[in-house]
Amino acid sequence: GQNIDQPTEMTATEGAIVQINCTYQTSGFNGLFWYQQHAGEAPTFLSYNVLDGLEEKGRFSSFLSRSKGYSYLLLKELQMKDSASYLCVGTGGYNKLIFGAGTRLAVHP
Amino acid sequence: EPEVTQTPSHQVTQMGQEVILRCVPISNHLYFYWYRQILGQKVEFLVSFYNNEISEKSEIFDDQFSVERPDGSNFTLKIRSTKLEDSAMYFCASSEARASGGELFFGEGSRLTVL
Numbered sequence: 431g432q433n434i435d436q437p438t439e440m441t442a443t444e445g446a447i448v449q450i451n452c453t454y455q456t457s458g459f460n461g462l463f464w465y466q467q468h469a470g471e472a473p474t475f476l477s478y479n480v481l482d483g484l485e486e487k488g489r490f491s492s493f494l495s496r497s498k499g500y501s502y503l504l505l506k507e508l509q510m511k512d513s514a515s516y517l518c519v520g521t522g523g524y525n526k527l528i529f530g531a532g533t534r535l536a537v538h539p
Numbered sequence: 540e541p542e543v544t545q546t547p548s549h550q551v552t553q554m555g556q557e558v559i560l561r562c563v564p565i566s567n568h569l570y571f572y573w574y575r576q577i578l579g580q581k582v583e584f585l586v587s588f589y590n591n592e593i594s595e596k597s598e599i600f601d602d603q604f605s606v607e608r609p610d611g612s613n614f615t616l617k618i619r620s621t622k623l624e625d626s627a628m629y630f631c632a633s634s635e636a637r638a639s640g641g642e643l644f645f646g647e648g649s650r651l652t653v654l
Contacts, residue, residue, distance in 0.1 A: 471647070472630055478642065517581075524637055525570060527574075
């Protein structure tokens with residue numbers, strides 16, 4: 431089956447670091463993605479992990495452990511504009527993404 | 540920067556009517572997709588399209604739905620006989636490689652309201 435779990439909501443302070451966790455069970459694993467979605471807007475790509483380990487990209491990093499079915503997104507030096515939903519996305523097939531329900535992050539001054 | 544464009548941005552229709560949502564994918568992309576998001580819910584896969592045919596579709600994508608690439612630039616989603624539960628934001632996306640291999644670029648969405 432296909433199942434992606436992530437916390438519903440998180441809050442953090444501007445300038446801080448936040449880690450958003452995700453556990454997944456998807457058939458035909460081909461990688462794990464993180465997308466950002468601001469309210470009322472389209473999802474935008476943040477990161478892609480296909481091998482175990484940490485991928486760093488500026489203020490954002492993503493980690494994957496395939497044996498544990500676990501990933502996290504790490505956001506550093508939080509800014510107010512980082513307030514958004516963060517979507518953990520698995521691969522459900524050759525050409526299909528399976529989206530988690532998203533973690534709504536609120537960044538406060 | 541190239542982008543995926545969708546029209547209309549918002550469409551209101553009566554139950555039972557047919558709706559066509561239009562998308563212009565990024566020009567050098569080969570893979571095209573439709574996803575939908577019911578208000579407050581997760582993004583759901585509908586269909587992927589490659590080499591002028593459907594490559595995968597979800598259980599949601601039943602006979603009521605169809606996709607077409609009528610020319611070299613447009614990619615359309617047709618919903619026949621709309622139902623109230625079809626009300627959602629419909630996102631078109633495109634990619635250079637298959638979805639499991641890289642980034643999808645999403646359009647801004649077409650909000651469909653069925654009354």
